[in-house]
Amino acid sequence: MKLQDILTPDCTICAVPAASKKRILEFLSSLAAEKLVNHDTFQLLESLVKRERMGSTGIGNGIAIPHGRLINATKPIAVLITTEQAINFDAIDHRPVDIFIALFVPEEECQNHLCTLQSIATIFRDKQFCKQVRQCKSNHELFQLIQQAS
Template sequence: MKIRTLLPPEHIFLKAGLEDKQAVLRFIADSFGGLGVVRNTDNVHKALKTREEMMSTGIGNGIGIPHALTPEAEDIAVLLISLAHPIPFDSLDGAPVDIVIALIVPQNETTLHLRTLAGISGLCKRPGFLEMVRQSRDSRLLWENIRNTEDG
């Protein structure tokens, strides 16, 4: 799965000044609302928090992948956020997070949910990808670089 097809440049937020995990989850919900992806941002925020309480989505290497199945989502949607400063995220490796790739998925689309998580994981494992995100200052250029990475 090509993540770029779910991640237009306007879904990329660079050097966001978010101070903690709760601020990140709120930012994700509000951004999906502002982009017209969902109507009820409070329900999305609650779904993200509930998922995070089950087990941290901090997967290591400075990456967090907050995600939720929710009836608020009519289609799958992805956000990429680089943080201005790493924040604690209860990650599996104990390291703080500075790259967040968030997704919401319609409630009954579990297969699509898993395929998308696998696609995000694969992209994050590509050589140079994480450093490219960390160094980026322009969301459109980053999107172009993601496209080139996926076309590899």
């Protein structure tokens, strides 16, 4: 599954004020909770924190893909945000992060989960594309850029 298939305009936010890794994870979880009927912010946050304990999802070049598996979820959901300032996220390259793509997937869809993560990593491997993402001035502009990504 591609990022474009599971990202919605209301889960695409530009220039979020960011103070810490914890606050970003909370923000991502609260946005996703509005879309997932059977899960609240706390459950979503717990799924992200559980995964972060295994190792940071900061993949380098200012990008992080926090993700979690959810019991009783019926569909995957993605949340994409950029932050006003890059924050420390314990990324593998030790650089701060300002692009966050959160992914929440049903627990039993492991193969889909891996395919979606690979799709996201492929899109954001392109440094020119990341530069365009960072230059977006509105939520709509950011969403449209993602929809046009190959």
